[in-house]
Amino acid sequence: MSTYGTRLLSKGMQGADVEELQIRLAGFRGTLPDGEFGPGTELQVAKFQVDVMGRSAPSGIADSSTLKAIDSFADQFLIDFSRLKCRCGMCDGFGQGKFRGKYLGNRKTEEFHLYEYPGIHRMLLWAVRAAHFYMPKHPFTFSSGYRCSVNNQQNHRNTTNHCGKAVDLDIKPKPGETRQDDVLKCREVRGKLVELSNAQIGWEARNRKSLEPDSMAPTWVHYDVRSYEAKYLDDRYFCKDLVTLNARTPILF
Structure with missing residues (x-):
């Protein structure tokens, strides 16, 4: 099982890191943490890239810059x-x-x-x-x-x-x-x-x-x-x- 943060994630991939991505993007359309990078997860990533990262042409691919932006997002919105x-x-x-x-x-x-x-x-x-x-x-x-x-x-x-x-x-x-x-x-x-x-x-x-x-x-x-x-x-x-x-x-x- 791949550790989150060790590889680019895109449609068709599977693993524990995909599940972790799905958890972190739960508020962006949202899907289930099933570890399957399907159309729903692709939509999650694209939504985050447009709304948070300001990308005009989202890829729907969780590249390193997207994962780092998710970390920054967490730092911006702390939970007490x-x-x-x-x-x-x-x-x-x-x-x-x-x-x-x-x-x-x-x-x-x-x-x-x-x-x-x-x-x-x-x-x-x-x-x-x-x-x-x-x-x-x-x-x-x-x-x-x-x-x-x-x-x-x-x-x-x-x-x-x-x-x-x-x-x-x-x-x-x-x-x-x-x-x-x-x-x-x-x-x-x-x-x-x-x-x-x-x-x-x-x-x-x-x-x-x-x-x-x-x-x-x-x-x-x-x-x-x-x-x-x-x-x-x-x-x-x-x-x-x-x-x-x-x-x-x-x-x-």
């Missing part, structure tokens, strides 16, 4: 993990790895999976970076990140999304803005995420990033990956710190 940590006071901030394969009732779907994943899904956080890039007029903070089973008990909840599969984004208000202004801004952000990052409102489609509708989240933006198949929710996709999120490697070609 202190705001993502669970507030229960009992776990390390990202659960205790409990309840793998355990579900609420008899409903064995990811919506009801009680497992405390080991961190936040990396694709989700890279997608949040793209949201920051595309919508600078709406500065975000994390209003909710990890919420383990203890936190749920403390707050009389039984939801499982926030055991690593979801974050909530809060748009900083401007002086004089009303609640309705906040509702409208959140609605606009959801529309942009559907357009730009291949997200969906709701959870009907499989293997798509999801957003709660404004009937459920009127004044914040809930973003999750609970519709992903189990193979895309493997422990290796989750991280607890910026170093693991960035997985920084030297570009050697």
